[in-house]
Every structure is written in structure tokens, then in C-alpha cells.
Amino acid sequence: MQMPKVSECSVSSCAYNDNKACHALAITVGEDPDTPICDTFFESDTPGGDKSATAGVGACKAAECEYNADLECTAPNIEVGMQGNEADCLTFNSRH
Ligand code: SF4
Known part of the structure; x- marks a missing residue:
């Protein structure tokens, strides 16, 4: 995987x-x-992460998403952005 x-x-x-x-x-x-x-969204004055790295999706609990298999993400890649007042996976696509 x-x-x-x-x-x-x-x-x-x-x-x-x-x-x-x-x-x-x-x-x-x-x-x-x-x-x-x-869930990793975090507001802080301290910059986080490794600037040479691009994040992966280590785990996803959105079991309703068509890309979710065994609580892991199987999409080729994802986009994240604000929806309302929350940082959401914009690639989410409900099975229903
Ligand atoms: S596309 Fe987004 S919501 Fe769907 S399984 Fe991947 S990380 Fe989770």
C-alpha cells in the first residue's frame, strides 16, 4: 500500500x-x-514539519469515504482546505 x-x-x-x-x-x-x-491541523507560532517533505496521509478514520479501505486512504493524492470553519479533506467522496 x-x-x-x-x-x-x-x-x-x-x-x-x-x-x-x-x-x-x-x-x-x-x-x-x-x-x-x-486532525493534524494545529495553530501555533512555532512553524512545524520538515520543509523538504510533503505530507502523506498516514491514517484516515472517515470510513464513509469511497477511498477509505480499512481506515487507510487509497486515493492517489488528496487536497486539504477550509470548509466552513474546519480544515477538511476536499477529496472526500461519500459512498452514499
Ligand atoms: S480521500 Fe480524504 S476522506 Fe477519503 S479516505 Fe482519503 S483522506 Fe480520508
Whole structure:
């Protein structure tokens, strides 16, 4: 199984974000199984992550997503951005 990459993240207020890229080594998505919130989102004055790295999706609890298999993401890559007031996986596609 390949770890999908976060190809773009527009959440500029996150400590791991620089220039529309996520630099955490890996993120976790889906605190609530029905909602694809980025659980790694974190506001801090301390910049986070490794600027030479592009985040992968280490785990995803959004079991309702068509790309979710055994609580892992099988999409080729994902995009993250604000929906309302939360940082969400924009690639989420409900099975229903
Ligand atoms: S595409 Fe679906 S399975 Fe992959 S991280 Fe987003 S919500 Fe989770």
C-alpha cells in the first residue's frame, strides 16, 4: 500500500503549512468517522514539519469515504482546505 500525498493544502493558518503545502511527515484525517477533518491541523507560532517533505496521509478514520479501505486512504493524492470553519479533506467522496 502506497501512502497518498497531500498534493495541496490551502489552510495557511496551520503551523505545518507553507506556501500551500503541508510539511508534516504524515497527517491523520477524520476525527469523526463521517467528517473528513484534518486532525493534524494545529495553530501555533512555532512553524512545524520538515520543509523538504510533503505530507502523506498516514491514517484516515472517515470510513464513509469511497477511498477509505480499512481506515487507510487509497486515493492517489488528496487536497486539504477550509470548509466552513474546519480544515477538511476536499477529496472526500461519500459512498452514499
Ligand atoms: S480521500 Fe477519503 S479516505 Fe482519503 S483522506 Fe480524504 S476522506 Fe480520508
